[in-house]
Amino acid sequence: MKRAIITSALPYANGEIHLGHVASTYLPADITTRFLKMSGTEAYYICASDDYGTPILIQAEKEKKTPEEYVKVWNERDYSDFTAFGIDFDFFYRTSSPENVAFVQYVFNKLLENGHVYEQEIIQFYCSVDRKFLPDRYVIGRCPYCKAEDQYSDLCEKCGRIPQEIEEPKCAICKNPPVKEKTKHYFFKLTNFVSDLSRWLEADSHLQKDVKKYVQNWIRDGLVDWDITRDIPWGIPIPLSDAKGKVFYGWFDNHLAYISSTLKFLEGKGLDGKEFWNTAEIYHFIGKDIVYHHYLFLPAMRMGLGGEFKLPDYIPTRGHLMLQNKKISKSRNWYIGLREFLQWYPADYLRFYLTMITPFSQDDLNFDWDEFAGRINSELIGNVGNFVNRALGFTQKSDGGIVPAPDSFDSEDLEAQNKIRNLEGELTPFMVENHLDRALKKILEFSAYFNQYFQKKEPWKAETGKNNCIFISVNAVRSIAISLYPFLPESSQKIWSQLNLEGQISQNEWDAISKMAVVPGHKLGEICPLFKKVEISDIQAHKTKLGL
Numbered sequence: 001m002k003r004a005i006i007t008s009a010l011p012y013a014n015g016e017i018h019l020g021h022v023a024s025t026y027l028p029a030d031i032t033t034r035f036l037k038m039s040g041t042e043a044y045y046i047c048a049s050d051d052y053g054t055p056i057l058i059q060a061e062k063e064k065k066t067p068e069e070y071v072k073v074w075n076e077r078d079y080s081d082f083t084a085f086g087i088d089f090d091f092f093y094r095t096s097s098p099e100n101v102a103f104v105q106y107v108f109n110k111l112l113e114n115g116h117v118y119e120q121e122i123i124q125f126y127c128s129v130d131r132k133f134l135p136d137r138y139v140i141g142r143c144p145y146c147k148a149e150d151q152y153s154d155l156c157e158k159c160g161r162i163p164q165e166i167e168e169p170k171c172a173i174c175k176n177p178p179v180k181e182k183t184k185h186y187f188f189k190l191t192n193f194v195s196d197l198s199r200w201l202e203a204d205s206h207l208q209k210d211v212k213k214y215v216q217n218w219i220r221d222g223l224v225d226w227d228i229t230r231d232i233p234w235g236i237p238i239p240l241s242d243a244k245g246k247v248f249y250g251w252f253d254n255h256l257a258y259i260s261s262t263l264k265f266l267e268g269k270g271l272d273g274k275e276f277w278n279t280a281e282i283y284h285f286i287g288k289d290i291v292y293h294h295y296l297f298l299p300a301m302r303m304g305l306g307g308e309f310k311l312p313d314y315i316p317t318r319g320h321l322m323l324q325n326k327k328i329s330k331s332r333n334w335y336i337g338l339r340e341f342l343q344w345y346p347a348d349y350l351r352f353y354l355t356m357i358t359p360f361s362q363d364d365l366n367f368d369w370d371e372f373a374g375r376i377n378s379e380l381i382g383n384v385g386n387f388v389n390r391a392l393g394f395t396q397k398s399d400g401g402i403v404p405a406p407d408s409f410d411s412e413d414l415e416a417q418n419k420i421r422n423l424e425g426e427l428t429p430f431m432v433e434n435h436l437d438r439a440l441k442k443i444l445e446f447s448a449y450f451n452q453y454f455q456k457k458e459p460w461k462a463e464t465g466k467n468n469c470i471f472i473s474v475n476a477v478r479s480i481a482i483s484l485y486p487f488l489p490e491s492s493q494k495i496w497s498q499l500n501l502e503g504q505i506s507q508n509e510w511d512a513i514s515k516m517a518v519v520p521g522h523k524l525g526e527i528c529p530l531f532k533k534v535e536i537s538d539i540q541a542h543k544t545k546l547g548l
Helices: 019-038 054-062 067-084 098-113 190-203 209-221 256-268 273-279 288-304 338-344 347-357 369-399 411-432 436-457 466-484 489-499 510-514 536-546
Strands: 003-008 042-049 091-094 117-127 139-142 167-171 179-188 281-287 321-323 365-367
Touching: 003 019, 003 256, 003 273, 019 042, 019 281, 019 321, 019 338, 019 347, 019 365, 019 436, 042 067, 042 256, 054 067, 067 091, 067 338, 091 098, 091 256, 098 117, 098 256, 098 288, 117 167, 179 288, 190 209, 190 288, 209 288, 256 273, 281 288, 338 347, 347 365, 347 369, 347 436, 347 489, 369 436, 369 466, 369 489, 369 536, 411 436, 411 466, 411 510, 436 466, 466 489, 466 510
Parallel strands: 003 042, 003 281, 042 091, 321 365
Antiparallel strands: 117 179, 139 167
16 A cells, blocks of 8 residues: 655744645645545645744743743644644644654754764854843844834845844844844754755656756755754753753754654554655645755755655645735734634635635735635536536436436437546546646536536436436536545535435545446435525625725
8 A cells, every 4th residue: 555644834833824824735735635545545644833933932922921831822723723624634743742852852963973063153142131142033123125123133024135134133022232242053064965955856756847946056056054053942952961052943843843743643553653754655745935944954854864764755835825916914914814714604615715726836826805706606606516406406306316227328428427437537647746726627627517418408308318317417426526525525525415325425435436336226315505605795894804
């Protein structure tokens, strides 16, 4: 049996999940995991909250909580929101777990032993009032480019540029000017891996060509060694006697939780976690903003371990979601929280829309309220919902819900039957290649075809051919239910229940899509509309709330 481990970029435990988070990483990963499981792969979707970093420490201090208390709240909140959206993690853990702490320290010691880590003195801001070194987010000042006040020293949120040096720096805690002091940090020798990274990028055919191209350009332009130390109290301690008070930079430890969380989960199932990891296909779903980390830092660190843990086979990378053609920004309150959205509409509405508008590329995408309403009403309800309801509803009305035995097929019936038999073969390449939007559009084409078939056959008018139309249409509904499951798990289960078929839809194998498995004499369940129309008045209210 094939094996797979699927991960997504870890959600930062410092605020609610919004639509931008789920579009590029969690939803495509969930769809892919469901597909792989239905295809007979032993696949597990592993994730964790990213618990360390300066922003978390700052916010915990503001809320008068310990960092441990603060991240625990967001770990539980994020998992709850993901679950409500139908994201079905096999295991959701945390980077602050004892297992990840131990694993990160093990990796560091191994890299140090192998000659890939060194110590170097640097100059850093120090607050004499608070008596602490100040990482980037603890230093605010004026942007040297656009002159915006109260910007972080590592990012101006007004102009989007990274200041070489912030003007008139102040401590973010006490607002007093900091001084510059010497401190010692540890650096990972990324430059040791230039040749190995180049060979890996060249050899791995599964990696996206457009992403590989500019990562290769970065390598040609020259890599620099990576500061993996922070002088703050919240983080994984560096396991050296002369590194007291120093912790690892969050990007050193967080992606290692992909491995440590997987080992924890698999060993809890009685499996050899390392052996499973190294014999599985590894997927890391990410957004385009963290390509550098996943194509350079992450593989270089694994290389530095001497091949102990295999590199990813796939790093599906997608663009950012904009909202009404503007960049999503929590600080400017220009976003839609996932929990809030799910109070307005079913999870499958959002899963449908986001999949339809999210290509497998780095191109940015746009959430538009009017387009959302239009696609749900015309494509999900007007196409899929309409066909399922008319096919099953007519069977209930004309034959008491009993699927009739077909007669001899005419040419139109044979063509329709072939559409069912070919569907799995048409969908699978798109699913394997992660073109999930194209796969969903193919299902819509299939449903639209059967809407036309049903309309053309007019089973309500003529007795001749009626049984064939019902028999084939009910089987087409079954095909739609199975093929839609990775995308719309709740709705597909509703279709399955209306078909009155046994078990859960998830128990079906992917190739069952193209089987004519609803036999004559089968009795349908209770038939009712699958979806409810999105009202334009409600859409206008949401737009008004955003100030549109």
